[in-house]
Amino acid sequence: MILDWLVVVLLVILSLTILLARDLFWVVASFITFGLVLTLAWSSLQAPDLALAEAAIGGGLMTLFLIDSLGFSDPEQTSSAGGFPITKLQGLTALGSMIVAVPLLRAFWAGGAVSPGLGPLVEQKIELSGVEHPVSAVLLNFRFFDTWFEMTVILLAIVALQTLRGRTPRGDSLPSGQSDQVLTWFARLLSPVLILFSVYLLWRGKHAPGGAFQSGVVLGAALSVLALTGYQDFLLRSPVVSRLVVTLGVVGFSGAGLFPLVLGGELAELPSGWAGDTILIVETMAALSTGMSIPYLLVALQVPKDKVQCEERTS
Amino acid sequence: MTVSEFFTIASLILGCFFFLAGTVGLLRLPDTLCRLHALTKADNLGLGFIVFALILQSQSVLESLRLLVIWLAALLTSSTASYLIGRHTLLSRDRKDSHL
Numbered sequence: 001m002i003l004d005w006l007v008v009v010l011l012v013i014l015s016l017t018i019l020l021a022r023d024l025f026w027v028v029a030s031f032i033t034f035g036l037v038l039t040l041a042w043s044s045l046q047a048p049d050l051a052l053a054e055a056a057i058g059g060g061l062m063t064l065f066l067i068d069s070l071g072f073s074d075p076e077q078t079s080s081a082g083g084f085p086i087t088k089l090q091g092l093t094a095l096g097s098m099i100v101a102v103p104l105l106r107a108f109w110a111g112g113a114v115s116p117g118l119g120p121l122v123e124q125k126i127e128l129s130g131v132e133h134p135v136s137a138v139l140l141n142f143r144f145f146d147t148w149f150e151m152t153v154i155l156l157a158i159v160a161l162q163t164l165r166g167r168t169p170r171g172d173s174l175p176s177g178q179s180d181q182v183l184t185w186f187a188r189l190l191s192p193v194l195i196l197f198s199v200y201l202l203w204r205g206k207h208a209p210g211g212a213f214q215s216g217v218v219l220g221a222a223l224s225v226l227a228l229t230g231y232q233d234f235l236l237r238s239p240v241v242s243r244l245v246v247t248l249g250v251v252g253f254s255g256a257g258l259f260p261l262v263l264g265g266e267l268a269e270l271p272s273g274w275a276g277d278t279i280l281i282v283e284t285m286a287a288l289s290t291g292m293s294i295p296y297l298l299v300a301l302q303v304p305k306d307k308v309q310c311e312e313r314t315s
Numbered sequence: 316m317t318v319s320e321f322f323t324i325a326s327l328i329l330g331c332f333f334f335l336a337g338t339v340g341l342l343r344l345p346d347t348l349c350r351l352h353a354l355t356k357a358d359n360l361g362l363g364f365i366v367f368a369l370i371l372q373s374q375s376v377l378e379s380l381r382l383l384v385i386w387l388a389a390l391l392t393s394s395t396a397s398y399l400i401g402r403h404t405l406l407s408r409d410r411k412d413s414h415l
Contacts, residue, residue, distance in 0.1 A: 180402070186395045 004044055010037050019090050030068045035059045047211040049135045056217040061294065064224060125144045130275025132207040139211065140279045148253040151286060155250045158293055180229075187229040194222035202287050212283035216290025227295040230241070233272060235299055245292040252285030323368045331362030333357055347404045351397050358393040362386055 017030040019182060032204070035058025042051035122134045122142065129137035139147050198219035205211030227235055235242050256278050257268040270278050334354055340353020366386040395405045 045405075182395060184399050186391070189391070 002156075007037055007041050007044065019093065025070060027107075031066060032059065035062060037173070040225050049211075050212050052209055053217075058213050061217055064221075064294075064298065065188065079260060090219040095200055115184055128272060128275070130270065130277070133205065133209070133211075135209065136205050136211050136279070140283065141270055144253075144257065144270065147155060147219045148257050148268065151253050151289075152250045154290075154293070155247060158246060158297065161297060168212075183229050187225045191222040191226050194218055194225070198222065198291065200285065202283060206236055206280070213290060215283075216287040217294070219287060219291030220294030223291055223295040224298050227299040232295075232299050235295055242292060246289050246296055248292075249286040249289035252282040256282045317397065319371045323371045326364045326368035330361045333361035333364065334415070337361060348401060355393060355397050358360055358389055362389050 011034065014034040016029050018027050018034060021027045038049050038058060039055045042048075042054055042118060047085075072193065093133065119134075122138060125142070126134060126137050129135050129141040141307065198215045201210040201218060202212060202215035205215070226232070256270065260269045260271060261267060263271065301311075331377025337353050337355075340356070341350050344350045344353055363386055366382050369382050373379045373382065
């Protein structure tokens, strides 16, 4: 109980720091810590799926992207950004949060019976879904449509980021392809373990917390470590192939979503009996494309276009 | 109190002490290299003692092994990260000196 309150207080303090800190580096550091504390909060709420996703995405992935972005920002501009007086955006954010907070607080103080939600319904129909873990059943079968379009939104974001291709880092961004003996040794030791772990997470998603997204983020971490320590060939040698892998997730979801129409079923109605296998294939494709997207955004988009073509010619 | 309980409590207290010392060091020491020195103590010894305490209380061999692997992974990453931060500090210090 004391620990829970400590987590709550820490979350509030950290979110205030994120909104009000003057130095952008402080904002990023607080945001990373916020992700870790939120992981604790989810696990003490007994939501291991969310805790796992928050640890991988909030703690790992966001750290990588935010620290990398810091390298592109102008230090003079960032130190004066934020702080008092509160900007319009911060004011709007605070107002929005308060509007959400009022009914939440009312519900909290009113107490009363907690609604079971859709839990019993999912438990009842889980046999039909092809998987044994309720969260996977919801994500990949009952709410297949939602996950399908989430994948699409991520792909659209990557396409939009393509326009930033070839921006050059300002000073201290992540070193791409920098060789250092200790770093290389560590990358060679770590990446096989991470890749194995991502396959395990993918397989585990069928009956326990885990699944395509967590697995994809771990795979992405492994590939990013490789790409940042001098093994970026798998990304740059054939841009077409890496782009195809990035789109695999949407291809998989679209295939599984549209195919039932051919068989005379409904849109996104996974065939009964084949649901489990379909989900495994779609999840594998989604994990691969998530895993590839991360080093793609971090490394491939940062290499100027003419340089890629040079390396193609010489290889 | 059994012997294993005694050692668990002693080890937890020692672990917490190293974490506290590491945090104080991170906040109070003057430069990056000194702070790294303080932080690595928290990672290596602090986590080590806490993992040792948990192993004493664990129910199965598999659980003990898992805890040990967590400690080893933390050791590996923290030493590599400290090396990278330390190297960066040294290199940027040299760069600053050559400018002067």
